[in-house]
Amino acid sequence: xxxEHEHKAAQTYQDSGxxxxxxxxTVNGENVSQWIDPTMSxxxxxxxxxxxxxxxEGCGEGECGAxxxxxxxxxxxxxxxxxxxxxxxxxxTVEGLGQEGQLSILQQEFIKEDALQCGFCTPxxxxxxxxxxxxxxxxxxxxxxxxxAGNLCRCTGYYPIIEAIKKASEREKEASQR
Amino acid sequence: MTLVMEGRSEGAMxxxxxxYVGHSPDRQEALEKVTGRARYVxxxxxxxxxxxxxxxSPYAHAEILSLDVSEAKALPGVKAVLTGRELPYLLxxxxxxxxxxxxxxxxxxGEPVAAVAAVDTRTAAKALSLIKVEYQPLPAVLSVEEAxxxxxxxHEDINxxxxxxxxxxxxxxxxxxxxxxxxxxxxxxxxxxAELTIENEWRLPQVAHVPLETHVVIVQADPYxxxxxxxxxxxxxxxxxxxxxxAFGISRGDITVVVPYIGGGFGGKAGIHLEPLGVVLSxxxxxxxxxxxxxxxEEFNQLPTREGLRGRVKTGVTKDGKIVAEExxxxxxxxxxxxxxxxxxxxxxxxxxxPYEIPNIELHSRTLYTxxxxxxxxxxxxxxxxxWVIERQMDLAAQALEMDPYEFRMKNLLREGATTITGExxxxxxxxxxxxxxxxxxxxxxxxxxxAAEREKAFKTGKVRGKGLAxxxxxxxxxxxxxxxxxxxxxxxxxxxxxxGAIDMxxxxxxxxxxxxxxxxxxxxxxxxxxxxNDTDKNPYDWQTVASKYTFMGxxxxxxxxxxxxxxxxxxxxCVLRCPVDELTHxxxxxxxxxxxxxxxxxxxxxxxxxxxxGTGIGGPLxxxxxxxxxxxxxxxxATGQGLPALDWTYGAHGAEIEIDVETGExxxxxxxxxxxxxxxxNRKLAVGQVVGGVIQGLGSALIEGYKYSPEGxxxxxxxxxxxxxxxxxxPDRVVPIFIENPQRDGPFGARGVGEHPMISxxxxxxxxxxxxxxxxxxxxxxSPERIVSGLARQKx
Numbered sequence: 001x002x003x004e005h006e007h008k009a010a011q012t013y014q015d016s017g018x019x020x021x022x023x024x025x026t027v028n029g030e031n032v033s034q035w036i037d038p039t040m041s042x043x044x045x046x047x048x049x050x051x052x053x054x055x056x057e058g059c060g061e062g063e064c065g066a067x068x069x070x071x072x073x074x075x076x077x078x079x080x081x082x083x084x085x086x087x088x089x090x091x092x093t094v095e096g097l098g099q100e101g102q103l104s105i106l107q108q109e110f111i112k113e114d115a116l117q118c119g120f121c122t123p124x125x126x127x128x129x130x131x132x133x134x135x136x137x138x139x140x141x142x143x144x145x146x147x148x149a150g151n152l153c154r155c156t157g158y159y160p161i162i163e164a165i166k167k168a169s170e171r172e173k174e175a176s177q178r
Numbered sequence: 179m180t181l182v183m184e185g186r187s188e189g190a191m192x193x194x195x196x197x198y199v200g201h202s203p204d205r206q207e208a209l210e211k212v213t214g215r216a217r218y219v220x221x222x223x224x225x226x227x228x229x230x231x232x233x234x235s236p237y238a239h240a241e242i243l244s245l246d247v248s249e250a251k252a253l254p255g256v257k258a259v260l261t262g263r264e265l266p267y268l269l270x271x272x273x274x275x276x277x278x279x280x281x282x283x284x285x286x287x288g289e290p291v292a293a294v295a296a297v298d299t300r301t302a303a304k305a306l307s308l309i310k311v312e313y314q315p316l317p318a319v320l321s322v323e324e325a326x327x328x329x330x331x332x333h334e335d336i337n338x339x340x341x342x343x344x345x346x347x348x349x350x351x352x353x354x355x356x357x358x359x360x361x362x363x364x365x366x367x368x369x370x371x372a373e374l375t376i377e378n379e380w381r382l383p384q385v386a387h388v389p390l391e392t393h394v395v396i397v398q399a400d401p402y403x404x405x406x407x408x409x410x411x412x413x414x415x416x417x418x419x420x421x422x423x424x425a426f427g428i429s430r431g432d433i434t435v436v437v438p439y440i441g442g443g444f445g446g447k448a449g450i451h452l453e454p455l456g457v458v459l460s461x462x463x464x465x466x467x468x469x470x471x472x473x474x475x476e477e478f479n480q481l482p483t484r485e486g487l488r489g490r491v492k493t494g495v496t497k498d499g500k501i502v503a504e505e506x507x508x509x510x511x512x513x514x515x516x517x518x519x520x521x522x523x524x525x526x527x528x529x530x531x532x533p534y535e536i537p538n539i540e541l542h543s544r545t546l547y548t549x550x551x552x553x554x555x556x557x558x559x560x561x562x563x564x565x566w567v568i569e570r571q572m573d574l575a576a577q578a579l580e581m582d583p584y585e586f587r588m589k590n591l592l593r594e595g596a597t598t599i600t601g602e603x604x605x606x607x608x609x610x611x612x613x614x615x616x617x618x619x620x621x622x623x624x625x626x627x628x629x630a631a632e633r634e635k636a637f638k639t640g641k642v643r644g645k646g647l648a649x650x651x652x653x654x655x656x657x658x659x660x661x662x663x664x665x666x667x668x669x670x671x672x673x674x675x676x677x678x679g680a681i682d683m684x685x686x687x688x689x690x691x692x693x694x695x696x697x698x699x700x701x702x703x704x705x706x707x708x709x710x711x712n713d714t715d716k717n718p719y720d721w722q723t724v725a726s727k728y729t730f731m732g733x734x735x736x737x738x739x740x741x742x743x744x745x746x747x748x749x750x751x752x753c754v755l756r757c758p759v760d761e762l763t764h765x766x767x768x769x770x771x772x773x774x775x776x777x778x779x780x781x782x783x784x785x786x787x788x789x790x791x792x793g794t795g796i797g798g799p800l801x802x803x804x805x806x807x808x809x810x811x812x813x814x815x816x817a818t819g820q821g822l823p824a825l826d827w828t829y830g831a832h833g834a835e836i837e838i839d840v841e842t843g844e845x846x847x848x849x850x851x852x853x854x855x856x857x858x859x860x861n862r863k864l865a866v867g868q869v870v871g872g873v874i875q876g877l878g879s880a881l882i883e884g885y886k887y888s889p890e891g892x893x894x895x896x897x898x899x900x901x902x903x904x905x906x907x908x909x910p911d912r913v914v915p916i917f918i919e920n921p922q923r924d925g926p927f928g929a930r931g932v933g934e935h936p937m938i939s940x941x942x943x944x945x946x947x948x949x950x951x952x953x954x955x956x957x958x959x960x961x962s963p964e965r966i967v968s969g970l971a972r973q974k975x
Contacts, residue, residue, distance in 0.1 A: 114205060
């Protein structure tokens with residue numbers, strides 16, 4: 001994976017000319033080691049260097065949440081993080097939610113509750129929800145709203161998303177007790 | 179707390195038990211969307227692709243004195259720099275008034291004056307900073323009042339602009355891009371009969387669509403031939419093709435428009451936007467693909483928005499509450515270019531008085547040019563705006579009559595036998611707005627306005643509650659001869675591939691079409707596959723995915739398409755089974771005899787043509803076709819607006835209960851109940867999704883959203899920081915979707931559209947509830963805390 005990307009010039013991105021820095025991190029459980037431009041954002045690194053295109057850019061200013069990923073266990077807007085800040089970090093993107101061709105419970109509930117329409121905010125929304133359930137497996141409704149308040153959705157009106165997160169919380173609890 | 183109730187249905191029960199229609203299968207593309215594998219144009223890159231950026235005007239209205247691009251052109255990595263000087267084209271859906279890049283003068287702050295294509299976005303941005311532009315600022319037209327005086331013309335060449343004649347009516351030497359009149363009865367006589375006249379003025383600002391994926395295109399234009407290929411986040415691939423062909427004088431056959439997944443549209447991605455610029459840039463760059471993706475700021479400030487509106491209404495009523503006359507002036511703040519806003523003005527002409535029977539009416543709807551971001555279609559197309567005016571006016575009429583606004587509406591609603599303001603007769607099958615109103619009134623336990631004493635008592639607690647009602651109607655706003663088509667092919671395992679012309683941008687059109695196909699063919703839904711990527715070279719024609727018309731029109735086309743496939747299968751089966759075609763039926767993926775059920779052939783054995791045991795073939799690959807063209811509609815009479823504009827009316831009503839903090843002016847919405855006569859629900863889960871999503875969009879328009887300009891005409895809030903949309907923390911405690919199902923006889927399984935309707939009348943119902951809570955009327959949107967508090971302060975004085 002690393003070798004392949006070391007030589008790929010990101011097309012949208014012009015090198016700042018500053019000396020490159022080595023970035024070592026774990027993305028979706030895989031070790032990544034790559035020389036990068038120090039001015040590159042983490043969003044750009046994920047999308048254009050690692051081809052993880054599930055993470056979207058909706059505003060580039062940290063206002064819409066479409067680029068949300070999980071960074072060392074916390075949901076963050078990857079457009080506001082420099083890629084080099086990810087040194088030594090663990091990163092999870094939407095591509096890492098399912099395992100071995102199996103959807104996660106959260107993804108299944110998003111489908112069942114129709115918690116998506118156009119789908120553009122969905123990856124970021126899923127990551128905010130995942131981070132919430134990881135730190136608080138049985139969130140109250142207000143806590144769910146708080147956790148996804150930074151993720152704008154223009155289609156669904158949020159209700160089915162909140163419902164899906166509640167259902168996922170219940171099912172994950174059942175699964176963990178089994 | 180339950181957030182959303184399962185959408186429930188009231189009214190006529192269906193006789194037939196359907197296999198798929200009315201059920202809630204998951205959307206077809208859900209898996210791609212929850213795994214991040216759905217690819218949008220935003221995600222696409224092509225070999226050798228260049229990136230374009232645009233330079234914007236800092237002035238609302240100015241002459242371009244000089245433009246120097248020499249330094250930008252010299253920057254390494256820059257492949258093309260274009261200005262309006264090189265692009266002598268004008269485009270427009272209805273008024274041909276818009277250049278690709280500003281020519282000679284700029285008409286709004288944010289208008290693009292130059293564009294750069296470069297090897298990467300940073301180089302393109304750097305090149306923009308090297309372009310020198312000299313402007314001579316001109317006085318700007320920034321309100322409907324200024325536009326109407328005509329002292330400054332936004333389009334000095336309005337008299338010579340090309341436009342769709344007979345449908346739109348630009349006025350010479352003015353800022354009036356189109357003036358629509360609807361005249362029925364005699365308002366002089368009507369007002370003479372009136373015992374009470376209520377006159378008010380209402381306003382709302384421009385509001386942005388805010389798709390999460392900004393407008394984006396990739397264009398590859400062959401420099402040696404007219405051939406153009408476009409990948410676009412568009413609701414209207416066939417309209418893009420048509421308008422491009424007209425603008426550049428090339429054949430439709432030379433243009434290919436491909437639409438993969440699209441990250442929201444809401445009307446803002448209908449028509450044509452960044453595509454023409456992509457074409458000219460790619461051509462200059464020897465056919466290298468050029469990607470243009472709008473920034474969020476450009477989405478607010480360059481690309482079109484919803485029109486602002488000033489509505490003035492005079493309503494004449496009798497003391498027993500009958501409307502006898504109405505005079506309406508809608509003046510649309512349409513911005514710098516006409517785009518869809520002239521058609522919004524037209525729709526307001528025939529639908530702007532609301533779902534009421536009004537014997538005498540004179541309605542004027544004027545789309546005005548101003549020096550602001552231009553207006554376009556936005557979900558509900560003029561109806562949220564006109565219903566803000568009318569549904570507030572109806573409450574004020576009821577207040578003046580000291581009558582319950584529920585009773586007042588019930589006395590005047592359109593019902594069977596009534597005629598609309600354009601002379602259309604309402605029948606028993608047109609849907610029932612009174613049933614919608616009744617359902618929501620019941621759901622919020624409406625008992626009329628509270629008394630002044632009750633209000634005063636509540637006021638002392640610091641939190642006051644109020645309830646409100648509002649109704650709505652909308653028909654698809656489209657040309658009378660609008661059409662759509664579908665193609666269906668069967669594979670050798672009996673799988674059906676369905677090709678449609680419309681775009682699924684998340685509303686779920688493809689899922690509902692698959693349900694309709696599976697229902698007619700009586701086969702498993704899993705075996706009906708809708709081809710996702712829409713390509714104008716391969717998909718059959720559809721006008722545009724707008725107007726809440728596709729369930730109706732596409733549904734009918736798909737029914738005919740499936741019937742065509744069945745007819746072909748039965749013709750071959752009749753030969754093989756040696757029986758008349760009319761003795762054959764279908765079910766369980768087989769064509770079989772109506773009596774002798776063992777005489778049957780599986781669909782899959784007919785898919786590529788039937789083969790007898792000795793190898794002889796008969797028939798051939800199955801390809802079904804189905805088309806639907808709007809039936810019986812007419813253009814509207816230019817002088818009176820009379821005619822038949824409506825394919826189907828979907829009626830609806832909202833009931834709301836709110837709580838206001840009298841200190842902060844904040845409105846907390848406790849509940850919105852929303853009922854729509856959809857004729858027949860096709861997919862319950864998706865229909866509920868349209869309702870709750872639409873209601874929340876309407877809530878944004880009602881409470882928080884709206885463009886703000888400086889006195890010079892600079893947009894002050896082109897970002898999410900300053901132009902917020904509702905978040906998960908802003909939603910009502912409950913939204914209750916209710917579906918009334920009085921079938922539309924010519925709709926697919928009786929269905930009508932409901933995509934846009936949920937956001938219409940949400941601002942009005944909330945302002946009506948605000949009156950109930952505070953006893954104060956508000957005439958302007960949004961109902962921000964500042965506005966509420968200052969309204970309360972004024973009342974105290």
